[in-house]
Amino acid sequence: MTSERSVLSVNQLNQQADRLLRAELGSVWVEGEVSNLRRYASGHQYFSLKDEQASVSCTLFRGNARNASPFADGNRVVVFGRAGVYAARGQFQLVVERLESAGEGQLLLEFQRLKERLLAEGLFAAERKRALPRWVHRLGVITSPQGDVQHDIARTLARRFPLLLPFRLYPVAVQGAAAAPQLVQALELAGREHAVDVLILARGGGSLEDLWAFNEEAVARAIADCPIPVVTGIGHETDTTIADYVADLRASTPTAAAEAVSPDATVLNRQLADAAARLDRTLAERIRDRRRILESLNMRLQRAHPGRRVEQHLQRVDELQQRLQRAIHRLLDTRQARLRQLTLTLRVHSPAHRTLVLRSRLQQLRHRLLQARPSRLLQTQQRRLDGLRDRLKREVGHQLERQTTRLAVARGRLRALDPDAVLERGYSILLTRDRQVVRKAEPALQGEPLRARLASGALDLRVEAVHPADREGKPASDDA
Template sequence: MALAAETLQPSERKIISVGDLTRRIKKSIEDTVRYVWVSGELSNYKGPGPSGHLYFTLKDAESQIPCCMWKGMANRLRFDPENGMEVIAFGKVDVYVPYGKYQLIVEDMEPRGVGSLQLKFEQLKEKLQKEGLFDQERKRPIPFLPRKLAIVTSPTGAAVADMVRTLRTRCPALHVIVYPVKVQGDGAAQEIAAAIGHLNLSMPEIDVMIVGRGGGSIEDLWAFNEEAVARAIHASRIPVISAVGHETDTTIADFVADLRALTPTDGAVKAVPKLDDLHLALGDYDAKLRRALRTRAELFRSQLDGFREGRAMGRVEEMPDQLRQQLDDFEDRLHVAVAQAPQHLKERLDAYRQALSVDLPRLAKNARQRVDHLTSILRSDAQRRLETAQASLRQAAASLEALSPVAILGRGYSITRLESTEEILKEAAQAKPGDRIVTRLGSGQIVSRVEKD
């Protein structure tokens, strides 16, 4: 049986280069396969290189395919790839012409069988736990009766309203500061982390901080699962209460915070005691102390009476009466002190409320002055940037003008074309006798006829 090559005449052979063949294969694959979903096991993954691109291999029991994921797509991954991980990748099949090999250009990838967000959550949780960010020993106690409290949350929505209302109801004298931030979407985690850091630096007098938001999906709550927020809470000097979502929602912030609240409202409840409850408790303590004093006094009287009745010498006879008199005097002074204790506490609370009412206008004035100062800085910076941009634009315009063909013609040069084809004449041989030519000058043009070679 003759080979196909032996049946062709030399004139019928069509010889192509290796590059041409590879490009034909590339075009054929791109036209027929294009975008695909591929499942397989990650291997040969070494992490992002200096360029930020990812290179790895997807394989199964039958075959393997090299893969590439450009930096922009890699930055959008919601988990950290690891060798041996089963994944599903989406991308387009491509042929790398210099090596003549086909590869998969991956645009998206997710773990197989586990959601990417859940996997990223577990990976970060394990990492921070190993670093000790969840250790109970480092958690700070929440102050029993704070004077100033900050809430880091969205300025709109039911969560912030519920927290402020609960705090005002439980402790009207409490000074509450709401620090507005984004709580979901791009940049939310960075805003929350920056707010925690700023409060620590600019308002060290704050006693406790609530960081949280209302309920939502795992995507909505994801800002509180970001590493930046976890490390900001860990570094905070101010004790932090995490109050994110509903009772069933758990975030990384909950593990790092000094105290976890089930909901934003529960966070407000755990932050401050209720003044009415304090008054009731104080009354209960007062009653218990009075009963204890009476019992103690009766015991001493009984002991003294027994001692007097069993005296052995006449000079001891006066001792019980003296001791009884001292005991009665001590009991009277204790009764007076106990009776005055609630009044002293009330006076302290009144003084505390008065101090807060004086501080609020001053704080508001300082805040307005700071806003005005920042506004002035922003305006100056914007004006400076605008002037710089205008100068750059003028310089670019001057450069373009210098390179413009029209400007060149204005310096005495000209361009000549054949009138019939508008071909630019670079050599005299391009024009034949009888041809009409058009010469463009810096201003206007001249039409001529070629008389001879």
């Protein structure tokens, strides 16, 4: 039986070792002494980094070499790179991404510590940064009066927006031991004066040591406390300082900072021209609209001319006069018809006519009376009246008995609801000082004076203790 084996080529082995190192070790900082430095025309550099016990091969490619500090054989440096294996020779090496002198390494460590601490305090938070004013009218610049920075800013403003010239210069040292205190003083002075809308904090490029004043904690806190928005333009595009993180806006260079606070005059002129054209079009449209409105009002005025209205009113008067005459004629006709009806009615109800009608009625009644024999009718009606009298007596008796019974029942209910009857059974009514009835035992009553109304008389009491009720409404304790 043959067992299957996985066989690697040498290149595959070295590549797997390289991937393993990259995954497990990753990027590291290493400090050591440079030896066997070799520079090639391609811009790549190769050297060894050694200490007393060991050495490691290092490769610095051209893209990373441009940002590296100057170094030579024998220099002590700090490098940051990726550990791996050069597969062609199976050689362990460090691909360097950043190289600084050993002194810069210590500064970089201090930079990282301060950056992490201020980040934790929230000095870099986006929500605390202020937006720049849309239009800057007064500009302040904190920089060295001897360098080219102020001239670069002035040339940029003259090209883009000359109205910001001259700017307010706060002269300071931007390098050395005196730089940080002067930067703090300038920021505090600008905040007290409040003579500018925006501050530019700027200097030219340099090494980490040259820019260190802008990494001081005092400068960072002065920027954070400054009531005026601060724009930083420090060093080159690849340089980043603590001041850049704290500032309200970070520009890559002093020139970029000047561009950030100044509008482009060419763009503004084009915008103004566009706005003027839009304004002309808007005014022309408004004038046309107003002209149409004026013409409409003129036509309405002609239709509402007083002469025409008078003519219309005269015509209306004629119509009303005709309607009035017709109404008068209809009223006269109605009154005449009514008068004829009343005359006829009066004739019907005249005394002579009435006498004749009554005499005829009397004769008819006399005839009916003779036929009806009144004595027999009176006897019948008398018997009927006696029967109704007996029924009335019986009904009155029954009603009286029912009402008497209901009255007795109501008297008993009323007696049961009478508070005095309850008091007669040994109960009492408790009243507060303001004559309110006490219905529940509440903690607020403790120490309060009460009056107990009895069946006869009253007692003045004071609450010594309150016993709250249980879930069923009974006192929690019957011991009183």
